[in-house]
Amino acid sequence: MANITGFSATELAGSVGLILAVLVEVGALLGNSALLVVVLRTPGLQDAFYLAHLCVVDLLAAASIMPLGLLAAPPPGLGRVRLDPASCRAARFLSAALLPACTLGVAALGMARYRLIVHPLRPGARPAPALVLTVVWAAAALLGALSLLGPPPAPPPAPARCSVLAGGLGPFRPLWALLAFALPALLLLGAYGSIFLVARRAALRPPRGTRLRSDSLDSRLSFLPPLRPHLPGGKAALAPALAIGQFAACWLPYGCACLAPAARAAAAEAAVTWVAYSAFAAHPFLYGLLQRPVRLALGRLTRRALPRPPKACTSQAWRPRALLQRLQRPPKDPALDPSQAPEKPLELAGQSPSVSDAT
DSSP: OHHHHHHHHHHHHHHHHHHHHHHHHHHHHHHHHHHHHHHHTOTTOTTHHHHHHHHHHHHHHHHTHHHHHHHHOOTTSSOOOOOOHHHHHHHHHHHHHHHHHHHHHHHHHHHHHHHHHHOTTOGGGSOOHHHHHHHHHHHHHHHHHHHTTSOOOOOTTSOOOOSTTTTSOGGGHHHHHIIIIIHHHHHHHHHHHHHHHHHHHHHHSOOTTOOOOOSSHHHHHHTSOOSSOOOTTTTTTHHHHHHHHHHHHHHHHHHHHHHSOHHHHHHTHHHHHHHHHHHHHHHHIIIIITSHHHHHHHHHHHHHHSOOOOOOOOGGGGSHHHHHHHHHSOOOOTTSOGGGSOOOOHHHHTOOHHHHHHO
16 A cells, blocks of 8 residues: 555655646747847847847757756656767767856846846947857856766666756866856856945935935925835845745756756756746746846737727717718719819808809
8 A cells, every 4th residue: 555655755756846837838939939039129229149048058958958857867856768878978968068158148138137137238338249148158158068978878778867866077076067057157146246236326326306304394204204114225235136046946956956966966967957847938038027127028029919990980080070071072073074063052051142253
């Protein structure tokens, strides 16, 4: 009975995990595709280059390493497909290269927004986006090459360890965790912390044109703290808090697992890997829908794509005065000659023959 209960619990956990993984996969594909279309068709976005790069990295990961995680995850993972050693090493290289490309791309996007908000009038201090992304991909390729130095994968009868946690990097795993997770986390913390301080300072600054308070009793009472004090700049802290919180929630377990022993990392491989993969589905909503220009551009493109309903008749055409004006308007018939047009009765014109003759 205990074996049947345990077997059913294992199957249930595997089914729930499979459903959640499929939802993450579909969300990553659809969300990043839609955001990429919006970015490419909106020329006014200031950080469009970094945002498009993040969408491309997420789509590459959703099309390569996430399906491999669904098909070839080790037990108690989601799949049962056995990869040969060459495919396993290719999967390990892609995982070790795309994950740092994503985290470093997020850090580059945060730094670009920091320069746009904190130093908007210093264009000379901004490095070229092509140079920044070249450095990002060079670091990602280096970390992917380090994963090939690990032990070779086992033959197909044995469980294939194709990830960085269980089979790759070996002694280089702390270096990989430092460059892939610790460095982007520090850059994000510094960038969004500075953005929050600037927004809070702007919220604390009194508006221009305010009158000086008089030294009366009412003015003295107005200096007392309110009954329900609130933190100035709380609305400005929402975006930095969400960005840093999402990065920590998705990537911190994976980074800690890289520093753990190989046996413990292999045991928690499926859970921490799919928590990290959920970042690919969260990026379009965090860096897309929370931005007002992106929302406006998405709404404009959606209105253009949807068919327009037929225009209904306005209510002004059925008012008595408007209807009378339409009835009294002379008919427009170009086929009739001016000489053949019907003569207007004098009684309707309101003029007598004598007045017309005099005129």
